[in-house]
Amino acid sequence: MILHELLTYETLRVIWWVLLGVLLIGFAATDGFDLGVGMLLPFAGQTDLERRIVINTIGPVWEGNQVWLILGGGAIFAAWPPLYAVSFSGFYIAMFAILAALILRPVGFKYRSKRESARWRSNWDWALFIGGFVPSLIFGVAVGNVLLGVPFRLGTDLRIYYDGGFFGLLNPFALLCGVLSVAMLAMHGAAWIVLKSSGIVAERARRFGTWAALATVLLYAAGGLALWLFVDGYRISGAVDPNGPSNPLAKSAEIAPGAWFANYAAHPWMLLAPALGFLGALGVLWSLKTGREVRTLLLSKLAIFGIISSVGLSMFPFILPSSVMPGASLTVWDASSSHLTLFIMLVCTGIFLPLIVLYTAWVYKVLWGKVEEKDITEGGHAY
Amino acid sequence: MELDIVTLSRLQFALTALYHFLFVPLTLGLSILLAVMETVYVMTGRAIWRQMTKFWGTLFGINFVLGAATGIVMEFQFGMNWSYYSHYVGDIFGAPLAIEGLMAFFLEATFVGLFFFGWDKLSKVGHLLSTYAVAIGSNFSALWILIANGWMQHPVGAAFNPDTMRMEVNDFFEVVFNHVAQTRFVHTVSAGYVTASVFVLGISAWYLLKRRHIDLAKRSITVAASFGLLSAVSVVILGDEGGYLASEHQKMKLAAIEGMWETQPAPASFTLVGIPDMEERTNHFAIHIPWVMGLIGTRSLTQEIPGILELVDKAEDRIRSGIIAYDALQDYRAAPSRDAVPPEAVTAFDQHGDDMGYALLLTKYVADPRQATEDQIKSAAWDTVPHVPTLFWAFRIMVGIGFVNVALMAAFVVVSARGTVTRRPWLLKAAVAALILPWIAAEAGWIVAEFGRQPWSIEGVLPTVAAASSLTVPTLLFTIAGFTLLYSVLIVIEMRLMLAAIRKGPQPDHGPEAPLLPARFAAAE
Numbered sequence: 031m032i033l034h035e036l037l038t039y040e041t042l043r044v045i046w047w048v049l050l051g052v053l054l055i056g057f058a059a060t061d062g063f064d065l066g067v068g069m070l071l072p073f074a075g076q077t078d079l080e081r082r083i084v085i086n087t088i089g090p091v092w093e094g095n096q097v098w099l100i101l102g103g104g105a106i107f108a109a110w111p112p113l114y115a116v117s118f119s120g121f122y123i124a125m126f127a128i129l130a131a132l133i134l135r136p137v138g139f140k141y142r143s144k145r146e147s148a149r150w151r152s153n154w155d156w157a158l159f160i161g162g163f164v165p166s167l168i169f170g171v172a173v174g175n176v177l178l179g180v181p182f183r184l185g186t187d188l189r190i191y192y193d194g195g196f197f198g199l200l201n202p203f204a205l206l207c208g209v210l211s212v213a214m215l216a217m218h219g220a221a222w223i224v225l226k227s228s229g230i231v232a233e234r235a236r237r238f239g240t241w242a243a244l245a246t247v248l249l250y251a252a253g254g255l256a257l258w259l260f261v262d263g264y265r266i267s268g269a270v271d272p273n274g275p276s277n278p279l280a281k282s283a284e285i286a287p288g289a290w291f292a293n294y295a296a297h298p299w300m301l302l303a304p305a306l307g308f309l310g311a312l313g314v315l316w317s318l319k320t321g322r323e324v325r326t327l328l329l330s331k332l333a334i335f336g337i338i339s340s341v342g343l344s345m346f347p348f349i350l351p352s353s354v355m356p357g358a359s360l361t362v363w364d365a366s367s368s369h370l371t372l373f374i375m376l377v378c379t380g381i382f383l384p385l386i387v388l389y390t391a392w393v394y395k396v397l398w399g400k401v402e403e404k405d406i407t408e409g410g411h412a413y
Numbered sequence: 414m415e416l417d418i419v420t421l422s423r424l425q426f427a428l429t430a431l432y433h434f435l436f437v438p439l440t441l442g443l444s445i446l447l448a449v450m451e452t453v454y455v456m457t458g459r460a461i462w463r464q465m466t467k468f469w470g471t472l473f474g475i476n477f478v479l480g481a482a483t484g485i486v487m488e489f490q491f492g493m494n495w496s497y498y499s500h501y502v503g504d505i506f507g508a509p510l511a512i513e514g515l516m517a518f519f520l521e522a523t524f525v526g527l528f529f530f531g532w533d534k535l536s537k538v539g540h541l542l543s544t545y546a547v548a549i550g551s552n553f554s555a556l557w558i559l560i561a562n563g564w565m566q567h568p569v570g571a572a573f574n575p576d577t578m579r580m581e582v583n584d585f586f587e588v589v590f591n592h593v594a595q596t597r598f599v600h601t602v603s604a605g606y607v608t609a610s611v612f613v614l615g616i617s618a619w620y621l622l623k624r625r626h627i628d629l630a631k632r633s634i635t636v637a638a639s640f641g642l643l644s645a646v647s648v649v650i651l652g653d654e655g656g657y658l659a660s661e662h663q664k665m666k667l668a669a670i671e672g673m674w675e676t677q678p679a680p681a682s683f684t685l686v687g688i689p690d691m692e693e694r695t696n697h698f699a700i701h702i703p704w705v706m707g708l709i710g711t712r713s714l715t716q717e718i719p720g721i722l723e724l725v726d727k728a729e730d731r732i733r734s735g736i737i738a739y740d741a742l743q744d745y746r747a748a749p750s751r752d753a754v755p756p757e758a759v760t761a762f763d764q765h766g767d768d769m770g771y772a773l774l775l776t777k778y779v780a781d782p783r784q785a786t787e788d789q790i791k792s793a794a795w796d797t798v799p800h801v802p803t804l805f806w807a808f809r810i811m812v813g814i815g816f817v818n819v820a821l822m823a824a825f826v827v828v829s830a831r832g833t834v835t836r837r838p839w840l841l842k843a844a845v846a847a848l849i850l851p852w853i854a855a856e857a858g859w860i861v862a863e864f865g866r867q868p869w870s871i872e873g874v875l876p877t878v879a880a881a882s883s884l885t886v887p888t889l890l891f892t893i894a895g896f897t898l899l900y901s902v903l904i905v906i907e908m909r910l911m912l913a914a915i916r917k918g919p920q921p922d923h924g925p926e927a928p929l930l931p932a933r934f935a936a937a938e
Contacts (some may be wrong), residue, residue: 090529090531103488104507107503110498115503118489119882122884122892125489133483133899135482136481137478137479141906144914188578189497275576277576342721367503372688375508389520389523389524393524396531
């Protein structure tokens with residue numbers, strides 16, 4: 031197999047770093063609104079019928095959206111095995127909480143309306159709330175901890191040792207990121223409900239969406255400020271071979287105040303990412319008032335794109351810094367899979383990702399239109 | 414059994430995998446049966462077939478959500494509990510999982526929404542295609558997960574890279590077209606088809622016994638029995654093929670399944686029943702059938718199948734050889750650059766590198782395999798023997814049920830063709846009683862395949878003891894308790910909803926008929 035030499039190892043690593051971003055953004059921009067809808071469910075819907083309308087706005091699509099998360103997990107495993115190994119085992123209890131919360135979602139959607147009991151339904155509504163809120167919070171907390179650096183070490187055989195516990199993750203900066211993530215996805219969920227429903231439900235979603243968008247703007251600004259004032263970045267010290275074998279211990283790195291802003295100074299175009307984050311969220315605020323529903327949703331996606339990209343760009347080439355052994359930090363140049371695997375996976379992604387986008391778009395088109403009362407009461411397919 | 418990190422991690426993996434596998438086979442098979450029923454509906458236009466599709470679809474949906482929900486746990490657990498495994502083989506093992514997402518999960522999960530919500534929004538053909546997409550997606554996901562699993566059983570197309578301290582792929586086509594993976598794929602999906610067939614058959618038989626929904630039940634039986642018979646035969650044939658391949662690649666697993674302690678002169682006899690004894694290293698009260706084992710394992714009358722004792726001796730040799738490889742690897746890594754590696758270390762690693770996994774078996778006893786004592790080497794060699802009684806019985810349960818299923822399906826094909834199915838209450842009762850069997854067989858099959866792979870996580874390459882994450886016992890106890898609680902509550906809810914839906918039966922379906930094709934195609938006709 032010589033074909034993979036067409037692209038240098040370095041190029042493939044950068045492409046896979048971009049694809050990592052694409053998958054995370056894909057997840058947040060699609061399943062993100064499902065999580066947001068879950069969070070808003072008990073509030074945007076007050077009566078049983080209203081809540082069923084809220085649930086059915088995402089009923090047919092959440093399952094497909096969630097695959098972005100599954101694919102994200104698989105792609106990290108395939109393209110960045112050390113990242114998968116360190117983050118999933120290090121954030122062990124947090125991952126368990128995410129899994130437990132996510133398990134509640136499918137079951138909640140499917141089983142909630144199968145029985146008439148009001149108590150049964152209300153319990154599932156709160157389960158769906160947890161299924162939206164907990165993952166949103168933890169994803170944000172995890173990103174905050176990644177920016178801070180994670181307390182892991184690598185042995186000479188590259189065995190992973192994690193020095194922190196679950197409660198170490200709950201520091202003020204990471205919690206700020208967690209709340210930002212909750213606000214951002216609540217905004218996204220609200221934009222979706224507004225698009226897919228009408229009347230009082232849409233009205234309430236509009237109100238919550240406005241607050242969430244405002245919170246997103248403020249928390250994102252606060253996060254950036256806190257990152258500037260209180261969080262030290264990381265920097266590779268000495269030489270690193272972008273085409274070298276994937277062994278994090280082959281390089282050295284150090285903690286460096288302000289390093290997370292160095293990329294913006296060196297490449298000012300990167301400032302576009304945080305700018306889009308702010309503009310998107312402000313746009314949602316404005317668009318919710320003027321009532322263009324599709325535009326609101328797209329602006330919300332733009333905010334998500336900007337905010338997540340800005341995290342990645344700040345850290346490049348770091349992916350997962352180690353706070354206790356900076357030299358073991360995982361970077362784009364030493365935490366990928368082999369040249370051949372990256373190439374094969376790129377070919378597969380190049381074939382299938384466009385197909386996925388096409389048929390997903392078709393499904394959304396088939397399901398176009400608002401969920402009305404009669405969709406719930408007639409037909410018998412609704413959740 | 415000691416409650417250490419590896420044991421607890423294995424326990425959690427087994428719990429979550431066995432639980433996940435309660436739902437997967439039914440999803441695999443029922444998706445195909447739904448596609449068959451809906452095809453008949455679209456081709457004949459008879460409403461009963463739409464009603465059947467919707468009714469079995471409701472049950473499919475209740476089952477599907479738990480399969481999907483617990484599937485995420487499976488994918489995340491490798492990184493959570495098996496981080497050294499993830500590092501060591503992620504370069505090969507991660508790819509099929511990612512391709513599974515790209516090729517299969519998206520298709521399945523995107524269209525399953527349309528299956529339930531699209532009846533009034535799509536033309537008949539449009540809806541049928543959505544159903545096909547669900548069936549194709551779920552079966553493709555089985556293909557890729559079994560390619561990943563096949564590589565754990567028979568790792569091909571990869572080599573150890575001392576620079577990165579992990580296995581790396583060198584021939585991806587070998588990984589994909591691994592014949593162990595292909596055999597296991599067909600065996601597993603066929604078992605899923607049988608599961609769904611027995612499910613449809615058993616519930617339909619119950620309706621007939623209660624004299625309810627006669628039309629729907631009779632038609633369902635016809636479909637399930639014919640599909641089920643083909644699948645049940647395929648399960649047995651491919652299972653036999655799997656046994657043949659095991660004699661090539663996983664001799665120890667085969668010997669343990671058979672409880673064959675000593676190497677017998679060819680052709681070996683098959684122990685039908687008996688009580689294997691790990692302490693005495695023999696079987697009590699064994700009943701043998703001459704020749705059969707030799708025929709299954711080697712398809713010849715002259716080739717020997719090695720027994721457990723002989724294989725343990727071989728494992729000991731490989732451990733000693735592995736220690737040489739391990740030693741060479743340390744020299745290799747101590748060298749400042751690749752060119753500075755002492756040539757004798759390179760030669761030693763080339764010669765013994767394939768056995769390095771065997772040296773890692775010693776990490777259970779000693780941090781540095783080179784420091785192992787003679788006793789530790791002997792113990793490690795005996796560790797390569799999986800728990801014989803468990804495998805022996807799990808295998809016999811699985812195979813026994815496999816044959817019962819063939820008989821059941823054949824009987825229903827006959828009575829169904831003669832149109833006498835309602836006049837055979839004993840057969841209907843048997844079908845209801847058989848409902849549980851495929852699940853027992855599937856769980857037993859998992860035990861034979863995966864518990865039988867022990868002590869390896871990757872056969873011959875990475876022992877399970879070396880694969881786990883550096884977690885703590887209290888953490889693991891917490892998550893095991895959490896999963897157990899959550900999963901127990903959910904299965905109770907699932908069973909009750911399933912039973913309620915079965916009791917309620919198919920719903921009258923008077924909805925307007927959708928056009929055959931979307932309007933813009935219809936106009937062109």
